[in-house]
Amino acid sequence: MPAAIYVFSLCAFAFGLSEFVVAGLLTAIADDLDAPISLVGTAIAAYALGAAIGAPFITALVAHWRDRHILLLATALLGVGSLLMSASPNLAVLLAVRFVVGLGHGVFMAVASDAATRLVDPQRSGRALSVVWIGLTLALAIGVPLGTYLGSLWSWRVVFMAIGVLSVGGMLGLALCMPRGVAEVASTGAGAWKGIKAITHPQLLITAGIGALVSIATFSFFTFVSPYLQQVTAVGVQWLSMGMLLFGICAIAGNLLGGVLADAMDVDRSIRLALVALALNLLGLYGVASLPVPMMLLIGTLGICFFAIVTLLTLRLLRQAQRFIPAYSSVAAGLNIASFNLGTALGGALGGLTISYASLASIPLTGASAAVLAVMVLYLQMRRQGELESSVP
Template identity: 30%
Template structure:
């Protein structure tokens, strides 16, 4: 495994920690800046807003900047955003700081995914991308609980400062380990936007928004579902969320090699299993053991489909995959907001605390339908989608001045498809 993938995983670890650590510190933050807990909850939305806006904006502005330099600039902005969060004197400035911290999120993942896919042979591209995503899943097991405990013990500002330190470590790792990857001649925002302007990208992003919305419809209300329906003690919910993170890690580990072997079947299977598990959770949540098994599986399937969606979008964007890869993370955050909103609607309508599971199953099923529509639009491409992966790595030759032998590998992969 190239050491550069470790640097990218550290970036993902920092992003995952800062994205979710606020949720566990809302009471402390509310007290610290003099607002109510629901008002403090808007800080989570502020970060998501930064992701949705920043992914296409910063990727477009950096379209001519070599990938390594762009990664360093984005990581620097990530550090600044978290330091600003730690020193914000009031709620308004903290809200703005969380938007700032979220701005580089999608672009970092997008550029990082393209860089990761170009560090390895074509047949291992998805495994490389999933290795980077492991940093995000480990953050849910280690980073978020540790950051929450730190913030509760030493004040919420210490959690953001700790994330800033992680960002500095990531910055140093990127500078030391990631190789130079110059942009292709003629690269620019028009080139990226032109690559985005096809129906395959649109259907892929729609699949991400709707399919992932199913996962977030349940995740957003997981704690009250387990305490109100399952009857678990609130003190045990931290361990349950860690279990969800373990599931995410397992799903990411499985997704890489399976996506390399068969991209679309992996995507179809992940969405189908997610729909079934979410539907089963509506009944399983009544009992502790079955509820915990489903929590593990929901976490696994949520992260499992991340890699094939990411690789599919990068492939369909052909020679300019960075904007598509970054926009995928805008789609994830729209899914987060939409899934949480729909889950809240059915709870408010009196359908019960378990009802978001039915919403989630429905959204996952619709996401599967959209994915199948995308496959039909391809006109019967081969099940392994090798030609698509080759297109992504072929871009590496154009952008990075690939070493002798890479072109032959790409051609061989295309013939195999």
Template identity: 35%
Template sequence: MSSIAVSDDLRTRPLLWLLGLGTFAIGIDAFVVAGVLGEIARDLATPVAGTGQLVTIFALSYAVLAPISAWGLAGWSRRSILLTAMVVFVAANVLSTLAPSFEALALSRILAALGAASYTPQAVAAVSELVSPVRKGRALSIVYGGMTVATALGVPFGTWIGQTLGWRATFAAVVVLGLLTLLGLAILLPSLAPPGSHRLRDRLSAITKPQVLTTLSITFLAALSEHTAYSYISVILDGTRFDDLPVLPIALGFFGIGAVIGNVAAGFGTDRFGNRAVIVFAVTVQSLALLALVFVQGVPLAACLALFVWGVAGWMYLVPIQHRLLDLSKSYGAFSVSLNSSVLYLGIGGGGALGGAFISYFEPNQLGFLCFAIGVLALANALLAFRGAKENVE
């Protein structure tokens, strides 16, 4: 089956929501560890600093495994890939739940990253077969909505579960979400055409095209810019209070609400105005919001507003970038999307490292200047990516 009629909305929309449920589970799994580090460290008798490397292990494993998986599974149907990926993801989280040692938990995180790296790019690429081009942006926003909701609601809730019932309960909750996704997809997902088998060299040739390479660089720089600050947001807002209440949890709530709004707006905006306009708008606004944080971080209401705007813009650039990559590389769409997932996670990991190096020499409240400079580079690449653009990369 090469496509599903847009009029068959009763069949298509549940599939999109199921794909989004899978990315929701993956989003919680990727980021919730940071919220239960103390519990894991105490239970497994490991230093907190060392336990924190579980996040890095997952991110780097995802970055490496996403393109390898897309290449290795190119001959499989997307249905088989998605179901197998979710089986691996669920099994990995069962192992995480039962892990008797830090080493076992670290290995389970690598396996979880393999399942996640195999699932997300194929879920995104499947959108092209499930909906018509005029609805692609909105469909992508539903699939990516899982990651957004995980950031806004799932991670805090998963952290609460871990702190209330123990960290193993958090991974058990992810298992349940994964099983629900697996069951739903097994029932409803049709036999979509395989991505297509090509030599690795042929697939990598797509990134030699300037438009593809510059588009991938937008993802990396935009993610690097925001995660340089987000990784240390608790330090940046330390001491800022609403009377007796610390502003951090309230500000993160504003960020999460903005993220949900931004994700929805990205889908409609991409379909209405095109991916170029949304990418340029999102990167520009995010950069300005991060710069503004330097000046308003000590003012509670203004800091919350800055994080809200940042949340909106920070979750607007992913959908149009994926949309553009699928347009640019019709033959190697899933592989290009997998590379985009890789550079996204490299940007997330790199942001933490760069921010840590920066605050070794400068005050944390000055991180916004660095983030703005990186954002300007991302904006320059966004403008460059569309210079003389063609619809496809052959």
């Protein structure tokens, strides 16, 4: 693999840590800012909403720029934003800064995902994607548990200062390793408006919708994993850190599994099986909520399911883009990032509503319902696509 792809992974680690570490710091942030946990949980949603907007729309607006310049600017935004988050005096400021940093996150992951597939042979595109996305899974496996521990030991503000320092390293790596003008998409006559119109292709929107449902399913639970384990499963911070660690380690396995499956077998079949597994996993989290050890195992397998689906759906959407809108594959990648982050934001919101109108213990059922709906949408899309292909003489 080219060195630039590993630098993409490092930057993805920093972005992923910025987004997800809040899940392990909810209680610490709530206490420090004197805010209710249900509102602090929207810190993940605010970031994800920014990524959902930035990934397709801002990526479309800057599609004619060089990848190198876009990635450097996005990483610089992460560095400045992380320092501002560490100095936030109240929840409103924290949410506003996280939204802006989320914009950069969406653009970075969209452009880096697309660039990675163009820096390698087509036969290795799935594995190249998995290397980029493994940065996010490493953030969950190593960064979030470590950040949770440091947040409880010192301060949650120190965690965001460290992310700012890490982003500087990512910028240096991009400046040294990112090719200048190599593997850029030819975009003769391409403009921002055409890039935005490319987002509206029906097949791409349906696939993106499936990705949104997958994130809703996962993050309606994971956004509130800290209070869930502490209040429903009734375990301490050590168990919470272990759960975060297992989720992250298994997410690495899921990410790699998705890349291997994408290169080795039918992508649609793999996605269908993974979606069914996700639904069953969430039902299991509801069923064994009072048992710490089974809960830890199911939190781990949740990471496998989610990140395998992330890799598979990313490649599915990029292949659809290369077929329908080849000059705007980075915009399609942005649509994919947007769908997952919009789903993350909605998942957090639905989880909060479930807590308010039902109970904290019920949030895995909300996630399972979204996963079942994703299976149904994929089935209908595949059926419709098969009918269209069979009707072509």
